Amino acid sequence: MTVHDVKHAASDSARLEAVGGRLSRVDGPAKITGAARYAVEQQLEGLAHAVLVDSTIAAGKVVSIETQAAKAARGVIAVLTPDTIMKLSVASDWFGNPLAPQRTFCPLARDVTYCGQHIAVVIAETFEQAVSAAALVMADYDQAPALVELGDGTAGEIISIEGMTKEWGNAQAALAEAPVHLSAVYNTQRSAHAAIEPHGLIARWEGDRLTIWEPSQWLDGMARTYAEWFGIPFENVRLVSPYIGGGFGSKALALAHSAVAAAAAKMLGRPVKLMLTRSQNFTSYGGRATTRQTIDLGADKAGRIQSIIHRGVSEVSLEGMWVEAVGSITSIMYDTPNFSSRQDVVRLNTVLPNPKRAPGENPSAFGIECAIDELAHELGLDPLEIRLINYAEQDPHAKKAWSTRQLREAFAVGAEAFGWAKRSPAPRSMRAGHQLIGWGVAAGAYPVQRAHGEAVVKIMFDGSVEVESSSIDMGQGTYTILAQTAAETLGVPVSQVSVKLGDSHFARAGVTGGSRLAGIMTGAVHKAASQALDELIGLALSDPRLPFHGLQANTLAVKDGRIGSPRGDGPELSIAELMAAVGRDRIEAKGDTLPAGTTAEERYKNYTTIAMSIPHTEGDYSRHSWCAHFVEVKVDEDFGTVRVSRVVSALDSGRLYNPKLAESQWKGGIIMGIGEALLEEGIVDRRHGRIVNSNFADYMLPTNADIPDIQTISVGIPDPHSSALGGKGVGELGIVGVAPAIANAVFHATGKRVRDLPITLEKLRDGAEARERGCE
Amino acid sequence: MRDFSYLRADSVEAARNAAALPGAMLLAGGTTLIDLAKCGVAEPATVIDISHIEGLNAIDVTADRALIGALAKMSHVADHAEVKSLFPAVSEALWQAASAQLRNMATIGGNLMQRTRCPYFRDPANFPACNKRELGSGCSAIGGVTRGHAVLGVSEACIATYPGDLAVALVAFDAEVDLGERRLKVEDFFLAPGATAEQEHDIRPGEVITAIEIPGSAAARRSTYIKVRDRQSYEFAAASAAVGLELEGDGRTVRDIRVALGGVATKPWRARAVEDALKGKALDEATIREASELAMQGAVDHGANHYKIALAPRVIARAILKLGETA
Numbered sequence A: 001m002t003v004h005d006v007k008h009a010a011s012d013s014a015r016l017e018a019v020g021g022r023l024s025r026v027d028g029p030a031k032i033t034g035a036a037r038y039a040v041e042q043q044l045e046g047l048a049h050a051v052l053v054d055s056t057i058a059a060g061k062v063v064s065i066e067t068q069a070a071k072a073a074r075g076v077i078a079v080l081t082p083d084t085i086m087k088l089s090v091a092s093d094w095f096g097n098p099l100a101p102q103r104t105f106c107p108l109a110r111d112v113t114y115c116g117q118h119i120a121v122v123i124a125e126t127f128e129q130a131v132s133a134a135a136l137v138m139a140d141y142d143q144a145p146a147l148v149e150l151g152d153g154t155a156g157e158i159i160s161i162e163g164m165t166k167e168w169g170n171a172q173a174a175l176a177e178a179p180v181h182l183s184a185v186y187n188t189q190r191s192a193h194a195a196i197e198p199h200g201l202i203a204r205w206e207g208d209r210l211t212i213w214e215p216s217q218w219l220d221g222m223a224r225t226y227a228e229w230f231g232i233p234f235e236n237v238r239l240v241s242p243y244i245g246g247g248f249g250s251k252a253l254a255l256a257h258s259a260v261a262a263a264a265a266k267m268l269g270r271p272v273k274l275m276l277t278r279s280q281n282f283t284s285y286g287g288r289a290t291t292r293q294t295i296d297l298g299a300d301k302a303g304r305i306q307s308i309i310h311r312g313v314s315e316v317s318l319e320g321m322w323v324e325a326v327g328s329i330t331s332i333m334y335d336t337p338n339f340s341s342r343q344d345v346v347r348l349n350t351v352l353p354n355p356k357r358a359p360g361e362n363p364s365a366f367g368i369e370c371a372i373d374e375l376a377h378e379l380g381l382d383p384l385e386i387r388l389i390n391y392a393e394q395d396p397h398a399k400k401a402w403s404t405r406q407l408r409e410a411f412a413v414g415a416e417a418f419g420w421a422k423r424s425p426a427p428r429s430m431r432a433g434h435q436l437i438g439w440g441v442a443a444g445a446y447p448v449q450r451a452h453g454e455a456v457v458k459i460m461f462d463g464s465v466e467v468e469s470s471s472i473d474m475g476q477g478t479y480t481i482l483a484q485t486a487a488e489t490l491g492v493p494v495s496q497v498s499v500k501l502g503d504s505h506f507a508r509a510g511v512t513g514g515s516r517l518a519g520i521m522t523g524a525v526h527k528a529a530s531q532a533l534d535e536l537i538g539l540a541l542s543d544p545r546l547p548f549h550g551l552q553a554n555t556l557a558v559k560d561g562r563i564g565s566p567r568g569d570g571p572e573l574s575i576a577e578l579m580a581a582v583g584r585d586r587i588e589a590k591g592d593t594l595p596a597g598t599t600a601e602e603r604y605k606n607y608t609t610i611a612m613s614i615p616h617t618e619g620d621y622s623r624h625s626w627c628a629h630f631v632e633v634k635v636d637e638d639f640g641t642v643r644v645s646r647v648v649s650a651l652d653s654g655r656l657y658n659p660k661l662a663e664s665q666w667k668g669g670i671i672m673g674i675g676e677a678l679l680e681e682g683i684v685d686r687r688h689g690r691i692v693n694s695n696f697a698d699y700m701l702p703t704n705a706d707i708p709d710i711q712t713i714s715v716g717i718p719d720p721h722s723s724a725l726g727g728k729g730v731g732e733l734g735i736v737g738v739a740p741a742i743a744n745a746v747f748h749a750t751g752k753r754v755r756d757l758p759i760t761l762e763k764l765r766d767g768a769e770a771r772e773r774g775c776e
Numbered sequence B: 001m002r003d004f005s006y007l008r009a010d011s012v013e014a015a016r017n018a019a020a021l022p023g024a025m026l027l028a029g030g031t032t033l034i035d036l037a038k039c040g041v042a043e044p045a046t047v048i049d050i051s052h053i054e055g056l057n058a059i060d061v062t063a064d065r066a067l068i069g070a071l072a073k074m075s076h077v078a079d080h081a082e083v084k085s086l087f088p089a090v091s092e093a094l095w096q097a098a099s100a101q102l103r104n105m106a107t108i109g110g111n112l113m114q115r116t117r118c119p120y121f122r123d124p125a126n127f128p129a130c131n132k133r134e135l136g137s138g139c140s141a142i143g144g145v146t147r148g149h150a151v152l153g154v155s156e157a158c159i160a161t162y163p164g165d166l167a168v169a170l171v172a173f174d175a176e177v178d179l180g181e182r183r184l185k186v187e188d189f190f191l192a193p194g195a196t197a198e199q200e201h202d203i204r205p206g207e208v209i210t211a212i213e214i215p216g217s218a219a220a221r222r223s224t225y226i227k228v229r230d231r232q233s234y235e236f237a238a239a240s241a242a243v244g245l246e247l248e249g250d251g252r253t254v255r256d257i258r259v260a261l262g263g264v265a266t267k268p269w270r271a272r273a274v275e276d277a278l279k280g281k282a283l284d285e286a287t288i289r290e291a292s293e294l295a296m297q298g299a300v301d302h303g304a305n306h307y308k309i310a311l312a313p314r315v316i317a318r319a320i321l322k323l324g325e326t327a
């Protein structure tokens, strides 16, 4: 459990504290001073340390594992292998569907399907002893051929994802008839979440009750998984995750290593701590999948799109399923009478990919937003103009009105701030010395994902307020905006509110993913706080001992923590005085946004699976956040090195609950986008299926020196169809469209179109052909 | 990682004696040694901590020479006023190396002894074949991911790139390394793989680097280091060049020029063919670019590192052009 007492952080200014105010993060001081204790920093009596042993082949069988030397090593408590670790039940999937047909789940693999799969674990008294002994475990394999790269997407087992097919009009015929054509293939790379806090956990059993300290984006979902693995009631699992040092989508599921630690703790009767090494953070769970998409555009001479044909494929592991949906926003960016999009996945010997910030939308934007830029060039149109010519006034696929779409405004405001009008249209026409300068634009979108949430709000005897939720804060600001929401609803200063998050024993919450948490939780806290307020006012009005009794008023108001008549005349009491007068130690209200009559089972499903998410096109509207990025790059004419020198982004996330936090999220997304556009790539050895740059020296994340000043401008308006308080998604939007804006700017700078990410220097050098990166 | 004993040496003499023990390794800043121990590449039986030896961190620069103690920190040398004015390429090479945190920890002696970043070398658990770790075991890189590998000085045994920056500038300006009994040209201190990839440095058991000495020269005074890489900071070179230039009184004709390359060769690589082609010539861009191409004579690529063959001459040319402009 973590409490953030806002007293230390809050400013006096009511404007800052209100919903929509630029309150600084209330958890900031604890993080900066080191007082914030992360999940795996928990100190426990008798803690044993586990270190995993990983497969060094990508496919085959573990024939035998030699553990004698490791067992004999100093401090070693146990060495577990697929033969000796306890077997678990198979947990259900994201949707809560049971995963037949296996009866049991062995968290250590005998049948290897990717390089780096865990095959054994060493548990010792100290971490160093476990590391040292793990190096003594030797495995013998029966190696099988492996397919480790997506390549052109035609080798390996190909599965069509029929549910993602989108068709209207007659795309083939319209393409054939269109006077202007464009056909191109776009590739995006495997990239890692690369959170600074590695994955890991501490597991402790007390009888059949399990406590897990683990960074988590979804306490209730992961608690369900643990409960199902071990066949214990959901209530018996407690997950604690007070802070998360970055998740980006990777920390929403309990993974194989989580199961290993929990099983080892149970078998040994001791709490066990298991941390993945930095290298294992690249190999034990998947990042963003490699994708490839083909786009055919047909247009008339004026640049109006007549047809879009889109074919996408992404990699997936041999077991499990994750689709990087590269067609996810292709269908909504532009108005077209004819459209066809299909998606395949190819099974490879790789670890199961995971959602990473704007999964699907991000690579999807790289395809369509580069393609439209190419079309503009072919037609001699300004890249901004072609986007306005094809502006979609409604959702072309769902054929529904947009809830709100401030994209036109984003283009206008962004272009103005960037100075787009001064762009010289021809590629290679702007330079400073050896630097070729390019300006590029691209748009992005992210659907509004909705679900239901619940929260507890307590008004305490001393007038302080507590908010409780099992939702989490991974740096995006949940602690802060929930304090703002409760304070505003109840009429108390933020300094009187403490927010407690990150414990699955609190009021339940669904996954923190899909940029949905803020919208859901502000709604739930608002509801719970309103109920608490009603009860407080009811007490004040009905108790004959209180001065309000004779007023015959039908309501009262709370302002600055004092209760009185709405007009501010007449008697007034502080909340503490009122609570004392009526003899209550607390008023507690649990509020949720679920429809009346929701059953207990549905509630459980709502919080522990994603089965009850509400489609973004539900009802009369299609709901999305929108953005436009304007980017300047400088490309060295000799070296081919690309530096981003300016970014101006205009974004529509609806109403912002806290603009300061929203801007940080957008900028974080833009920075991640720069990394994926220019630097990041999990490079795989084709022969071994191993990622060879699984460390922070060789896996290139952008440094401060790579990031210019980024200007973000909010163009959103409150969207009543998207959330209770009018906000849309923030966290993922910022990354969508960054890579194509950069690729388009690089084209403008150099005249060279790079369709494979990342845009590294060898792809741009003049004269020399761009050779394939990776293996010879 | 395995158990090792730890010994602290308080004098060079003590360090030399201890360094002669089997399995002994010196510890200075630790940024290479501890990293390699974690990867399972370095498995010292004894770690000899030399970081407390007094007097080994001195930096003494005159117009004639720079004398830099083996324990001087990279950051101190980079920021040293006379190093900056009399040996700018040395300072610039250090500024562009590693990260601020690493430069504050790492020493000049350790820097010369850093190992290659070949990913196969650094991952013994997954790639047992590596001639640099174990001669005769083979080379996992050939046929694998070679984007960062060398195109100059390679052999069938090993194609690993020498990753450092400082030594490239040292080689350009004929620096020497002081090993006590022996004193070697830095250029000779580094060994190309040939058939014996496991030996990267001409250093013998019991030897300790105490200092490096860089002779002063007009070319060193007018010098620069250009490092090219995808990431603006904190990345090893895709290609780099240390260049020094001395012009005749006419301000155009080359009296002396020094050119060395990093990021493309198995050792810090002096490009004498380029120097010879330009000595006595009047500088113009076409001449410079043409001469710079000579650096790549004998280059051999392994596919993904092919780009280096075109890139490196451009880095040289830009460095010369930059020095020419600052006449």
Ligand SMILES: Cc1cc2nc3c(=O)[nH]c(=O)nc-3n(C[C@H](O)[C@H](O)[C@H](O)COP(=O)(O)OP(=O)(O)OC[C@H]3O[C@@H](n4cnc5c(N)ncnc54)[C@H](O)[C@@H]3O)c2cc1C
Binding pocket: A697, B025, B026, B027, B028, B029, B030, B031, B032, B033, B034, B035, B050, B070, B071, B074, B096, B097, B098, B099, B102, B105, B106, B107, B108, B109, B110, B111, B112, B113, B114, B163, B164, B165, B166, B207, B208, B209, B210, B234, B235, B236, B237
């Ligand atoms: C992530 C990362 C990025 C880096 N990037 C760069 C870069 O861009 N450019 C660059 O040039 N370097 C780079 N480096 C390498 C860095 O410069 C070296 O690690 C550092 O200079 C080593 O110095 P140290 O004092 O820490 O050496 P240590 O780790 O203490 O020692 C390294 C080796 O040298 C031996 N040794 C140390 N001192 C002596 C001595 N006096 N005599 C004989 N042997 C000795 C040790 O036994 C050991 O084998 C990078 C390193 C890392 C980890």
Ligand code: SF4
Binding pocket: B116, B118, B119, B120, B121, B129, B130, B131, B132, B133, B138, B139, B140, B141, B142, B157, B158, B159, B160, B197
């Ligand atoms: S290139 Fe050299 S260091 Fe790399 S694997 Fe081959 S032999 Fe080892």
